[in-house]
Amino acid sequence: MTGPADAEPTAKPVERATALICDSGHSFDIARQGYVNLLTGPGTRFIPDTWEMVAARDGFLTAGHYLPLAEQLADTVLDGLENDQLVVDAGTGTGYYLRQLHRAADNTTVAVSSIGLDISKYALRRAARANPDTVNLVWDVWQPLPIAAATAAAVVVVFAPRNPAEFARILQPDGKLVVVTPLPGHLAEIAEVTGMLGIQGDKQIGLQASLSGFFSAGAASDLEYTLELTRDDVARAALMGPAGHHLVPAQLQDRVAALDERTVATARFQISTFRPLRLPFQTPAIQSAS
């Protein structure tokens, strides 16, 4: 583990597990909730998910609405993994997908080590509860990642920001990047009432283009299924996304009150796999978010 200012990261938790100490001797306390905040420098310009957004996401996910996605994602990530390899979940949120991954791994002979990264401490508090054996780090994925080069067998990104240069640096040469994105029409039935933005058709092309200098595209699979949502589910779906930053919960409750008791909506996802190109990574790369 390295401090944010260090150039050559190597993961090294101390044995008593009350702190992480980097090679330069910087110490980062493990919060009593089980995560470690490495963002000790000047604040980042990214706005972390709020407590309300994280609570909405937790409620929606634990209701099981995205379980088919989590299971298919776990199969994709575990496919070809060897014992005790590292999986990094960038933008892990409440840790839901990592939890399902570990559950799926428990049914195989493959044990998985994992690191969850997220900029929101509210998300990581829940992630640390869900995945006590995962190293959960508050970190900005647009910064050089505090993970040694060529150590991860898989990097997973579910609806979260992507730093292609850094993902490629931390992946083993035969590792994989697995990205989940919503497809056009995802939850379209509730887009209007929740004020959620529609998914652009060119998003998949944008994904490939954004990774093209660092990754080659591998297999991709689409997943589509029907959800039955209560009014609370619809409100949570709205609050847990980017629109959650500016939605007023009370106004949202008024809008969903007009809905039937159950709303049928269609979930549409794509799970895309990418392989790192062979590039010389001498130093961690920083890429701006713009």
Ligand SMILES: C[S@@+](CC[C@H](N)C(=O)[O-])C[C@H]1O[C@@H](n2cnc3c(N)ncnc32)[C@H](O)[C@@H]1O
């Ligand atoms: C839409 S949520 C997805 C969370 C999780 N992957 C899931 O699907 O349940 C996006 C997540 O990315 C995190 N995030 C946003 N910007 C980030 C950044 N610059 N660095 C790290 N995490 C970030 C947010 O805090 C949030 O938890």
